[in-house]
Amino acid sequence: MAGVYSVTQVNSYIKSMFTQDFLLRRLSVKGEVSNCKYHSSGHIYFTLKDSGGTLSAVMFARQRQGLKFRLEEGQQVVVKGTVDVYERDGKYQLYASEIELSGRGDLYLKFEKLLRELEEMGMFAAQYKRPIPRYAKTVGIITAPTGAAIRDIMNISSRRNPYVQLVLYPALVQGTGAKESIVKGIRTLDAMGLDVLIVGRGGGSIEDLWAFNEEEVARAIFACRTPVISAVGHETDVTISDYVADLRAPTPSAAAELAVFDYARFQADLAMRRQKLYREMAFHLEQNKSRLKRTELSLKLHHPSHQLRENEKRLVDLEERLLRQMKGRLERDRSRSMQTEERLALSMDRRLEADKRRLALLSQRLWGLSPLKQLSRGYGFVTDEDGKRLQSVTQAPEGSLITVHVTDGRLKAKVLERQEEQHG
Template identity: 40%
Template sequence: MSDDRYLTVTALTRYMKRKLETDKHLKDIWLRAEISNFKHHSRGHMYMTLKDDGARIQSVMFAGQNKGLKFTPENGMTVLIRAEIGLYEPQGQYQLYIQHMEPDGVGALYQAYEQLKEKLDKEGLFSAVHKKPLPAYPEHIGVITSPTGAAVRDILTTIRRRYPIVKVTVLPVAVQGERSAPSLVQALSYAENHNFDVLIIGRGGGSIEELWSFNEESVARAIHKVSIPVISAVGHETDFTISDFVADVRAATPTGAAEMAVPAREELLHRLTQLRNRMQYVVRQSYRQEANRLAKLKASYAFRYPEQMLRQKEIELDKLSDRLSRSGMAAVTAGKQRFTTLANRLSLVHPGRQAERYRQQLDALEHRLRQAMGKQHERKQQKFVHQLNKLSLLNPLETMKRGYSISYKQDTILKSVAQVTTGDDVQIHLADGTIDCIVKDVKEDTNG
């Protein structure tokens, strides 16, 4: 007999679910807790346990809510969350559905900044090994910044004042907001495929939220990937962004970046003046040295008495010619002697003589081989005749030539008179033919 007082587990669970979902106090809960058992599912959802010293509760933050997080939750992290309570029917347990989350005690942006900085540092993006030197005299500079901000005016004014011959191209980007990071990445990609000697990327100062585009991972990796030297000039001197660490050089301000990118005209002019003065000094010194040499040559014996010098040199030339002639004859004589010696040595090892010796040795070996083959053939022939004679003695045909015969009955050799009866056909094989016979009578030898 049924009793309506008893509920099913499903009915009870659904009832509790409606109770939890309709309680307005449970629709918007603010909670401080520690994260454990954190799992970021491949579909984007985040599952975790929120706990304190006395209790714990299962929680989930769906992909739609967590895609805007500026930090990555980790086990052991204390967080501030806003959530609502629901009940997961298949297991009959209540859990939190998180709508918003941020680290406790430190801002979410700062937490994300520290996490990304640590991650990229471990990957080596900040290493000095990857830092590229700035060109001393650039011909084309790319400026990646807002086209309307104070930063671009400071950069352009400084470059024109210090190094007016350089070409400057402004690559306009959004320096804050959701479109900022993609536009920065696109500008870096454009610069990579065009003829720039150095890039300046940056903007004026601001809050961490306003400077956040330069802390995005995509921007940091784009700066690291570009093959052109990059100067980062983001914010004021006390502001540090991820872009500053990845860039080849960090400038405290946009003006400082422009000063790093180009040399100062006054310094170049001063250096040119120094080089010109040094060159003039070297030319004057060289002129004096050569003038002194010329004066010494003019005062020398050769210039004062050229005819006597010429006669002396003619005599020296004759002596040198005689020495050369004697040396040449001696060299020819020594060469002839060496040639004769080598020719005699060569005749001793001449290939023709060696071939003649080898031919004589071959003839002797061939003669010995023929003798050995003749003797071997004679021995084999004698042995063959001897074996043939022995075989002839055992040949039954030779025995049959002496008058013996072999009798058969239906291809069976007859060895006894018991094998035949009167009237049987018998074949008698002699040495020169066969006799077909019919048995008329059989007589057994009683003496045997």
């Protein structure tokens, strides 16, 4: 068979045709951003669309460095770049080198308009938000019967609490008839008297999520008597359902975490509360026992017989204390008397010894001054007949009687001759 080509050859040929087309090498394309995704590598993958079609596009990390704003869904932009074929997949796409804002997309403008209208009506007010029950037993789910959202909700619910009953209303979540299906699901499950409802779906483009931006869905959530958790798309996706619901969950998985309580933790909390209750009961019981004992003791203490015994005991104690005090005082007085006598005797002995020493000293001094001491050395003194001491030879005339005093007596003498001597 002639003219048979491989897939690679065909893709390579088509790529060469794109490369040779001067228009596709440098062109500007205007459209609305949709299905925008930021890759961990830094690349941005998105779709440009208008009323007649879509065009896949990518901006690589190198070109993204010159981007002056954050590319988001619903933006009207002008993209400059090259249209080329990705040979491996055989798909053509726009490789963006520059992106400029051109205005807001139609869906985004519609979203903002409805958001303002509902806010002015007060449908987002905190006063209308109902609390999510802490221990829900039945959880209603309005979402597609297949897909990641319902699988995530069921898996997390089963793990957290297998005893919680899940009631699914299989609804269309995008495309024709989606808003009507969601509204019917909300009303049907609300009439069942369940504890809480989850309304949501998995991620997607703004077009995929648009059913949750419809006014009919918002009003159905607002009118619902059952608390509603909105769980639409990923954490970065925000819809009008999120604003009007009683609680917004960033993902369906998070909604399951919020709606279904953790049974194991509940059991642990219950056991802890039970222990705390037992401890408090035991504490209060001990307090009451102590209070009863104190009351009983107080009654005994105030009884007349007890008072009499206490007075007798105090009297005996007082008597014993007085006797001990008197005995102690007598002992102290006796001890002080003996100490005084000892100190007095010692003082007298010391005084007597001191007086003896002083007397001996005075005696020595007096003896040193006594004439008798001089006489003991061989000296003597002379008195006349009248006993008057003679100091000069002129006081004793010749023939007069005199007395010579010596250490052991007196000598009577008569003056035979006087001899005067002159001293220096």
